[in-house]
Structure formats: structure tokens, C-alpha cells
Amino acid sequence: MRVYQVPTHTRLWLVITIIACSLPQLVRGPAWQAGLLGLVLLIRALGDRQRMRMPGRWLRGLMMVSVVALTWFSFGRIYGPEAGVALLVSLFSLKYLEVVRQRDAYVVIVLGYFVCATALLFDRGPGLFAYVLLCMMLLTTCLVGINHSDTGARSWGHLRRGAVMSLQAIPVMLVLFVLVPRVAPLWNMRIDSGQARTGMSDSMAPGEISELSRSSELAFRVSFDGPAPPGAERYWRGLTLSHFDGRTWQQAMPRGMDRKDYLYQAGDKEPDWYRALMTAERGEGYRYQVIMEPTQRQWLFAMKVPVLEQGDAGLARDMRLVANDPVADSIGYTVTSYPDLVRAVPLSEEERSLMLSLPDRDVGRRARGLAQQWRLDADNPGQVVNQALRYFRQQPFYYTLRPPPLPVDPIDEFLFVSRRGFCEHYASSFTFMMRAAGIPARVVVGYQGGEPNALGSHLLIRQYDAHAWSEVWLDGQGWVRVDPTAAVAPDRIEDGLRAALSGSEYDLESLAALQSFANSGLMGRLRQWGDYVDFQWQNWVLGYNSQSQMQLLRQMLGSASPLRIALALLAGITLLLGLYMLVLLRQDRGYRQNPMEREFWRLHQRVSRLQGQPLDAGVTPGQLAERISERWPRASQAASQWALQYQQALYNPSVTTDRVRLRHLRRLRNRLYKLLD
Secondary structure (H helix, E strand, O other): OHHHEOOHHHHHHHHHHHHHHHHHHHHHOOHHHHHHHHHHHHHHHHHHOOOOOOOOHHHHHHHHHHHHHHHHHHHOOOOOHHHHHHHHHHHHHHHHHHOOEHHHHHHHHHHHHHHHHHHOOOOOOHHHHHHHHHHHHHHHHHHHHHOOOOOOOOHHHHHHHHHHHHHHHHHHHHHHHHHOOOOOOOOOOOOOOOOOOOOOOOEEOOOHHHHHOOOOOEEEEEEEOOOOOOHHHOEEEEEEEOEEOOOOEEOOOOOOOOHHHHEEOOOOOOOHHHHHHHHOOOOOOEEEEEEEOOOOOOEOOEOOOEEEEEOOEEEEOOOOEEEOOOOOOOEEEEEEEOHHHHHHOOOOHHHHHHHOOOOOOOOOHHHHHHHHHHHHHOOOHHHHHHHHHHHHHHOOOEEOOOOOOOOOOHHHHHHHHHOEEOHHHHHHHHHHHHHHOOOOEEEEEEEEOOEEOOOOOOEEEEHHHEEEEEEEEEOOOEEEEEOHHHHHOHHHHHHOHHHHHOOOOOOHHHHHHHHOOOOOHHHHHHHHHHHHHHHHHHHHHHOOOHHHHHHHHHHHHOOOOHHHHHHHHHHHHHHHHHHHHHHHHHHOOHHHOOHHHHHHHHHHHHHHHHHOOOOOOOOOHHHHHHHHHHHOHHHHHHHHHHHHHHHHHHHOOOOOOHHHHHHHHHHHHHHHHHHHO
């Protein structure tokens, strides 16, 4: 029977919805998925027009088996996030071939809601979220449409009602988002495409950071509570490299030291160094929030001596933050950095031994001799540090993204032959000479500087801000940051990489690539606004975890007890439902149901007011015309003409369009008003 079939006025919306819901996967997935969807829509269109028979059960089964085989061929499996979503979207497309009855359409629409949700597994940005809301509105439009018969239904009316229902759901969604407790998922699904991501590695060799600095990809964003520190103080430490094999610096833990004594995580027993750090005089600090891009690594970035206030991470003895799990998605954490706390961090004998270790004698012979001579001529380690910086300033060293290769001895060849290098060359050679002079030293890699957003809300740290510097241990001062790059290219520290390379004839190509990301014209302003919106989205939506929720609820409710949260949730939902009920009751009044009845009600009210007594609400248009003729005889002809036109418009809609009918009725009503007055 026709009542169980999908109405013709809804089929177009169903096609548009299927395409829209599948589009995120079609853009990301293999090309055969787009071809499959096109084939399904073509078969369905020809079948609806009686140009071909719809595929039978066996042919549909064969198509399903083919989809499973193609998914296996493309991903090597049919399970997992990427393969599973691709299979779901393909089966979602095939299901459209079976839509005949209303129940089939319900199945497709419910599957569409699941397909929308899967798009957010791979991207949670504000743009895709708005697109998913649009797809859900289209799905709701289809739900409205399949519950109307073919008689008297309009396609655009379904869209309007679906949009209204979606907008009505947004306040409820916001109340649930704010008040429903945020709990960790029952599973841990890590989405990774398998492609390498641009970012810091856990080692440093000559040329690695200079290659990284050619990328403009975003590393993280930082928002300060208060004024940001000057550019020369924005050192974002991520890793400390302590072991040197003659070419590569790597992470290392002091020999004989237990991991729990080296890395403190919340819930563990506090080691002595952490207890001393927390009880020391902190001094002034910088409080800021970091929104970090995925790296598939565990290290986080922060300024010197970070104290984590919000987030899931531990603090290592070398003053770096370590996430509990690899950063597989954008994360946010709040930190307060206290530069003066560096004096409270002790240096154990195991650490001293590691920070003085050097490779065999074949590496850096001339550098060892020069550093030892400086130590003999100096009264204290601080003078050795100053002598090394003076050496970099006085000798003809150059800062460049294209240093020559150092195949034999990267220390001596750089210091005495090429004298051209990037930050890793200077940090590596300086740290080597400090150790040769008997001063504990280590290499620190991370980022330096940051580009302020044009709206002044936060800093953007990109991959071309990657940097390496050194830290030396001085008695009474603790670990002191020393940046030998600043002795050669001070503009790099003050103004960023572009300013440091602006006069280099060897880096014009790289400079041009970096300049394209500067703010200029309309596109630059749009980019800044887009970044601002994305940062706020990351901060307030994706960063809204259980800790931030508890803080907000304490501010709103005074206490985040389960009873108060439940009462607030109940009150919020009740208030919204009450408002919706008032709106629906107001719209349910007869004169507000549609434009035609509104025209009748306006004339009804005018006549009631002019004759001094209310008319019966159930009078017909003919009876209303008779009342007008009795009370105002000169308006008799106009009233009869109005009643005739109203009845024709109401019961014979094929006469003309709605807009023309309403316009004609309004002209007749206005003529009646003049005769009644």
C-alpha cells in the first residue's frame, strides 16, 4: 500500500542527506567509495523512473561482499577505526537500494546519524562540527518528510520544520554538555592514519632541526593569564638530551636511578627532589594554557620549571612534562612556570656523571683542548661560559638553514672549518665544550618565540620555531639556560626565524616560503580569525574535561556535589521544556496556524471590535459575510466577494499559488476595512 512507501516529496531530501553524510569519508577514503555511491544513486534514480528493475537480493548480496573485499584490499583489514568507518559508510550507501517502505527509510536515517558521529572520530574542529549539525538537520528533515503523505506536502516545508526542531535541540544539548558529568570512555580508541607527523623527535643530529624549521605546520597555541613574557624569554622546552655518541644527542636516564625517582606522576610516592621543589620559594611565575597538536609522542612543551595545574602528565627530574599517553589528538593543559624554582632542583652524582660524559677521544679533539684551556684560564665556571659565547661572537660564524655536511667530526669541523650552522650545531658544540671543561651540561630541544594572533588572544608556535639550546649547571644557580645561537644571530631570539634569515643569501627560498604565512590583506585577516575561532573551540569545547567542569560547576552552584548537579540538570531541562510548551501552545491557537486562517482571524477580530460585541469563534466565512452585510449594508458586496475568494482559496488550491491568493485576499480585506470605517 502507498501509505507504507516513502513519499515522492522526500526522496530528493533523502538523496541529498546520503551524499552529505558520506562526504567526509569520501574525501578521506579510497576513490572506489565515491564510485559506489554514484552507482547506487544512478541505479535508484533509474529504478524510481521505471527505466530499469531494482537489483534483487542476490545482486545486492554480491555488492555487499564486493564492498567487504574492497575494504580489506584498501586497509588490509575490516576492523579498526579507518576500515570500520569506510565499511559503515559503504553499507550505508548500499542500504538506499532497499528503501521501499517507511521502515526502510527509518533504518537509513538512523544509520545516517551514526555515520555523522563517525566523522568526528578523525576531526573535531569547529568547521566539521558545524557540518555534522547540518547533516543532522537534513536527517531530521527526512524524518519529517517520511511521516507526511504525498497529499498537501511541500518539500521546503520539511526543511523548515527540520531546521526548527534542530534549533530547539541546541539549548538542551548545551545544558547536557555543561552539566552531565564528564567521564572517561569505556574504551581507548586511538586514531592514527599511519603517516608520519611533523614534529620533534627523541634525538638530535646535525641538520634535523633545520629541516624541521622549513615546515609551517602548527605545533601548539599558548594563551597567557596576563601579559605574555618578552620574546627572548619564550623558550618552550620539550626534551633534554644528555647522551652524546659523537654525532647524535639522545635522551638518557642517569645510570642507577630508578624511573619512579626520575619521573613523578600523580598518585605515586613523591621523590625527594619533587618534595623540595614544591616546598621551595617560588617567586613570580607565568600562568598559561597550552593547546597542543597531535605528535604521537609523550612529551609536552612548557617554559622553565612547569607546575601542572590542569591536565594528565607527570614531571621529570630534568624539568620537562611527560604525558601519560602519546598525544594522539589535540590536548589542552594549564601550567604555571616559575623560573626561580630552578635553584631548588638538586644535581645528584648520577646526573653529574651523565652530564659530563663524552664519546671517545677521536671526536672533538681540538674542541676539548680549547675548552680545557679556557678552564685553566678561568676562576669559575661562569667565566668559561662567557669565554665560549665570546668565541662564537668574535669568530666568523654564520647562522643558516643550509649548513654544509660534517661527515667526519661534527664538532671540530663545525667549530674550526665550516662555521656555518643552525641552532643544533651551536647547542651541540657548546654543550660538548662545557663538558670537556668539566661543567655539567645538556642540550634542550623545543621551540622558541611564537607569533601573536592578530586579535591578541594567544600565541601560535609553528614548526619553524623549533630550536635547540644548552643548559649548564652552576653552583648556587642550578641549571642555567645558555643559548649560543643568540651570540651569533640575536635576531633569531628577539624577532623569530624570518628576521634572522632576512639577510642570508643562502635561504631566500625558505624565507619566501615563510613569508607567505605572514599576515597580509584579507586572506591574512581571515586566517587570523579562523585561528582565533579554532583556539576558542579547542579551549572551551574540546578542552572541557572533568577538571574544568568541576571548576565551572563550583562557580555556578557553589559546590559540585551530585545532588546539586542533578537538581541543576532537572531545573534546566524543565525550564527549557516549559518554554517550548508555551511556544507550542501559543502557536496552537487557530489564528496562528497558517497564513490563510490568520487572514480570516484578522477580519473576525476587526468586525468584533467595531460592532462592540465578540463574534462566535466558530462562524464560517459565509456567516461572517452575512454579519457584515447586516451591520454595514454598503459593504455587503465586498464581504460576499471576500468570502467567495476565501472559500475558493481554501478548498480549491489549484486555482492559483498561495502567494497570489494571499495578496488578493489582503486587498479585499483592506477594501472592507475602508467600508467598515
